Amino acid sequence: xTSHNTRPSSLRAICMLPGMPHLLLSxxxxxxxxxxxxxxxxxxxxxxxxxxIVYFSTQWLAVLDxxxxxxxxxxxxxxxxxxxxxxxxxxDFQIDRPFAETVAREFTLGGQxxxxxxxxxxxxxxxxxxxxxxxxxxxxxxxTMVACNVYSSFExxxxxxxxxxxxxxxxxxxxxxxxxxxLSGHMFxxxxxxxxxxxxxxxxxxxxxxxxxxxxxxxxxxxxGLLDGFAQEARSDMGFKAFxxxxxxxxxAGIPLPQARxxxxxxxxxxxxxxxxxxx
Amino acid sequence: xxxxxxFLAPHPPHLVYGENPPQNEPKSRGGxxxxxWAYERCRDKVRALAPDVILxxxxxxxxxxxxxxxxxPRLQGRSVDPIFPHLFRYTYDMQVDTHLANTxxxxxxxxxxxxxxxxxxxxxxDYGTLVSLHMLNPNWDIPVVGLSxxxxxxxxxxxxxxDEMTRLxxxxxxxIHKSGRRAILAASNTLSHFxxxxxxxxxxxxxxxxxxxxxxxxxxxxxxxxxxxxxxxTRELLDILPTFMREAFAEVKAGSLTxxxxxxxxxxxxxxxxxxxxxxxxxxxVMEWDLSQYATGGSPI
Numbered sequence: 001x002t003s004h005n006t007r008p009s010s011l012r013a014i015c016m017l018p019g020m021p022h023l024l025l026s027x028x029x030x031x032x033x034x035x036x037x038x039x040x041x042x043x044x045x046x047x048x049x050x051x052x053i054v055y056f057s058t059q060w061l062a063v064l065d066x067x068x069x070x071x072x073x074x075x076x077x078x079x080x081x082x083x084x085x086x087x088x089x090x091x092d093f094q095i096d097r098p099f100a101e102t103v104a105r106e107f108t109l110g111g112q113x114x115x116x117x118x119x120x121x122x123x124x125x126x127x128x129x130x131x132x133x134x135x136x137x138x139x140x141x142x143x144t145m146v147a148c149n150v151y152s153s154f155e156x157x158x159x160x161x162x163x164x165x166x167x168x169x170x171x172x173x174x175x176x177x178x179x180x181x182x183l184s185g186h187m188f189x190x191x192x193x194x195x196x197x198x199x200x201x202x203x204x205x206x207x208x209x210x211x212x213x214x215x216x217x218x219x220x221x222x223x224x225g226l227l228d229g230f231a232q233e234a235r236s237d238m239g240f241k242a243f244x245x246x247x248x249x250x251x252x253a254g255i256p257l258p259q260a261r262x263x264x265x266x267x268x269x270x271x272x273x274x275x276x277x278x279x280x
Numbered sequence: 281x282x283x284x285x286x287f288l289a290p291h292p293p294h295l296v297y298g299e300n301p302p303q304n305e306p307k308s309r310g311g312x313x314x315x316x317w318a319y320e321r322c323r324d325k326v327r328a329l330a331p332d333v334i335l336x337x338x339x340x341x342x343x344x345x346x347x348x349x350x351x352x353p354r355l356q357g358r359s360v361d362p363i364f365p366h367l368f369r370y371t372y373d374m375q376v377d378t379h380l381a382n383t384x385x386x387x388x389x390x391x392x393x394x395x396x397x398x399x400x401x402x403x404x405x406d407y408g409t410l411v412s413l414h415m416l417n418p419n420w421d422i423p424v425v426g427l428s429x430x431x432x433x434x435x436x437x438x439x440x441x442x443d444e445m446t447r448l449x450x451x452x453x454x455x456i457h458k459s460g461r462r463a464i465l466a467a468s469n470t471l472s473h474f475x476x477x478x479x480x481x482x483x484x485x486x487x488x489x490x491x492x493x494x495x496x497x498x499x500x501x502x503x504x505x506x507x508x509x510x511x512x513x514t515r516e517l518l519d520i521l522p523t524f525m526r527e528a529f530a531e532v533k534a535g536s537l538t539x540x541x542x543x544x545x546x547x548x549x550x551x552x553x554x555x556x557x558x559x560x561x562x563x564x565x566v567m568e569w570d571l572s573q574y575a576t577g578g579s580p581i
Contacts, residue, residue, distance in 0.1 A: 063363045064479055064560075079403045081428075082343045088402055113478055119365045121358045123404060151477060187344055189432060190394055269344075 010175055011168045011253040011280050012048045014246050015041060015135075016260075018273035019059055019127020019180040023134060025086035028194045030266060035134065037263035037275040042135035048279075050176045052096055052142040053135065054103075054164065056245050057180035058238040059127035062147035066107050066160070069093075069124075069145035070100035070116040080126045091129045096142035099171060103144065106163045127180035135178060142173065148238060154227065157241040161248020169253040177249055181242035183208040183272035185235035192269070200270030207234035208265065208272035215260035215276060220247060234272070246278060255280055281460045283453065284329050286540045287322055288509075288551075288567040289466040291338070291411035292559035293361050293368035295319070298486060301418055305369040311486030318555025318566035319415040326416050326464060329572060333377045334416060335425040335452065336466040339534030340408035343428040346394030347448050349381040350426040352401050361407045367485060372410055377423040380459045384425065387451035387458070393444065398428075412468035427452075429534040438522040438533070445535035449542025456543075465543055467536035471505060472498035472528035472563040479560070494561035501528040502556070502563035509551040509567055514541055531562075544569060 022028070023035050045053070060067070075092040100116060107114040128145055146164060149156070168175045184204035199205040207230055214223050223243065230236040250257035263275040296304050298311040326334070341348070354375055361368035381397065388395035409426045427448070432441045456463045472494070480490030493499045501524055508517040518538070525533040532538070541547070547569050554566040 061362070063475075064477065077402045079400045081341055081403075081406065082345070084348075084398050084400045084403055085396065088400065113482075115366075117365060119360050119369060121369070122360045122365055123362050189345060191345055 009169065009253055009255055009280055010171055010173060011165060011177070011249065011255065012050050012174045013045055013176040013280055014179070014249055014278040015176065016179045016181060016242055016246070016274065016276040017131045017134065018182050018268055019057060019130045020182070020268040020271070020273065021080045021083045021086050021089065021126055021130055022194070022268050024089060024130055026194055028197070030195070030197055031268065033264040034266055034273055034275055038134035039137065041263060041275060041277055042137065045135065045176050046139065049174045050141065052099065052173050052175040053132070054175060054177045055128045055131060055143065055145040055180060056148060056177065056242065057125050057127040057131070057145065058148045058242060059125035059180065060145060060147045062149040063151070066112040066114045066149055067147035068100050068104045068107065068114060068116050069095060070097050070104065071095055071118045071122060072097065073120060074124060076121070078124065078126065078129050089129050089133065091124060091132065092140065093124070093132065093143050094140045096144050099142070099167070099173070100144040102171065103146065103164060103167050106167050107160065110159065110163045112160070131178050131180045148241060152241070154239060154241060154244045157244035158248040161245040162252035165249040165252020179242035179245055182237040182268070183211065183274055185237050185271050188270040197267045197269060199267045199272055204234045204272055208274070212262045212265060212274055212276070216262055218259035220257060253280070281462050282457055283463050283465060283544055284331060284572045285325065286465040286467070286544050286569040286571070287416060288537065288565055289336070289412040289416055289468050290470045290564035290566065291340070291408040291468045292470065292562065292564060293364050293407055293411055294485070294559050296370065296411055296414055297367040301414065303371050303414070306367055308486045311488055312557060312559060314555050315557040315559070315564055315566060321554045322416055322566060322568060325568060329464065330462070331422060331464040332461040333380055333423050333425060334413060334464045334466060335427065336409050336412050336468050337427045337429065337536040337539045338406055338408035338412065338468040339429045339531055339536060340406040341426065341428040342431050343396070344431050346396050347388060347430045348396040348398050348428040349384050350376050350405070351378050351381045351385070351397035351399050352376055352403070353378050355401070355403065355405055357404055359405060359407055359410055368407055370407070370410055372405060374405070374413070374420055375423040377425050377461070380455060380461055381425050383455040383459050384452055387455040388448060391447045391451040393447055393451065408468045412466050416466060427539070429536065438525060441535060442518070442521065442538050445538040446542040449539045452539065452543040453545065465540045467540040469531040469534060469536040470562045470564050471502045471530055471532065473531045474498055474529050475561040491558055492561070493558040493563055498528050498563055502565065506553055506556065506565050506567070510553055512548040512550045514546045514548060544571060547571065
């Protein structure tokens with residue numbers, strides 16, 4: 001809980017990571033900056049005392065309800081349906097069930113029809129698994145996951161972030177929230193040599209750098225005015241709802257959203273990807 | 281040998297849930313009987329036709345780069361539907377006709393398509409594939425081939441996308457002939473696809489007093505499309521599909537129906553409607569094209 005004394009907020013960091021399996025399953029040099037920076041960020045979170053990571057992934061899509069992961073056994077082997085040629089990814093999450101219940105309760109009180117997911121073999125999305133493996137390696141902080149509802153608007157997602165931020169602020173366990181999302185979304189739809197990976201459209205690169213620059217300067221209002229253009233011209237990942245969640249989190253935790261730091265930026269199969277942190 | 285039948289085989293997991301088969305963990309009081317009983321007629325037909333293989337094209341196996349085919353001899357696992365986990369937690373064990381899958385791969389390449397073989401044994405099969413195959417053959421005693429839905433409809437315009445599916449269908453037809461298989465095709469898709477944004481009765485998902493088509497407009501679209509299929513007016517159907525997709529959010533956009541019609545060489549025989557019903561507001565039709573009866577010289581397509 002944020003206060004006027006020296007006790008740090010439970011919300012220690014917000015970060016944005018890409019969730020494509022290429023970062024784990026390919027040894028191509030052009031992905032290493034993204035990989036190394038995500039790993040270093042993970043180390044930094046540990047040093048900041050983070051004991052819990054909440055994931056919000058644009059690849060975990062909800063349609064009917066808002067979903068929160070509360071399962072007791074969330075482990076297995078994952079094969080991405082589109083990138084299966086790249087191989088398997090093992091995963092093992094230690095879910096913070098009491099916190100997940102708190103979050104689900106808060107969402108319900110906030111008017112969201114919410115389901116707490118606790119099913120053996122419930123599919124965990126590639127993005128969450130990739131981000132977790134990059135941030136945590138073999139460590140196992142407490143985690144939970146919040147789904148990205150396809151039909152939620154930017155403002156709906158921001159409200160969701162507020163509710164989540166409030167839960168984190170009201171809980172003593174130091175927490176980081178990781179939004180798993182890309183930037184521009186024009187992927188190559190034909191095979192490419194990974195050594196030749198690049199942002200598919202020049203306009204996408206322009207858009208990505210512009211958005212990153214504004215995040216680094218903390219010019220959030222300006223970004224809000226650009227969302228439609230970013231979506232239409234650069235096919236931003238889920239309409240950049242990840243940013244909506246970030247704004248909401250800060251609101252809910254009672255702190256301003258800090259200026260971002262961009263640790264790395266680059267292409268993943270044509271899309272724009274960045275490792276960003278907002279350290280609270 | 282060749283294609284003996286095609287089925288429009290929608291995949292709402294509610295149909296498996298309503299049936300209470302041993303493979304599915306959640307249990308129900310029934311529900312969606314009209315559609316499930318429609319599938320019973322298809323099951324009888326599948327058994328009578330005695331195919332060597334059932335091929336299914338599923339919108340819920342989405343792939344970005346090209347068209348993919350399942351190519352592992354045996355796939356086992358448990359599939360939990362990410363949207364309806366309370367309805368569908370299904371243990372599957374399927375034999376894949378990898379010879380035919382490889383042939384489809386080769387013919388797709390020859391057609392100029394981007395193709396890929398899925399060879400990971402721990403791959404989790406999507407619920408669309410599983411539901412359609414279960415509803416057609418719950419004994420799983422016929423080998424299968426699963427094909428992905430390439431995402432080109434969502435990256436390019438509908439015409440380019442449907443062209444891709446048409447070529448995939450042609451490649452599939454050639455592959456089936458080369459393989460010597462007696463094949464049944466399944467287009468795993470719903471028709472109109474606007475749906476409820478909340479489950480009408482979370483305490484009883486099978487509460488049929490709350491089940492209805494999402495809108496009159498959707499219903500009219502579904503009837504128009506079904507009537508064209510019943511009259512064998514396949515070419516007209518293809519012409520209106522883009523508008524159907526736009527106005528009714530039709531799941532045919534994923535390409536399964538176009539793939540199947542193309543593989544069957546756009547048959548002008550009347551399709552049989554076995555049943556129609558809504559599932560959380562979407563429109564679903566179970567339909568059959570029996571090619572074994574109408575093919576020239578008694579040979580299938």
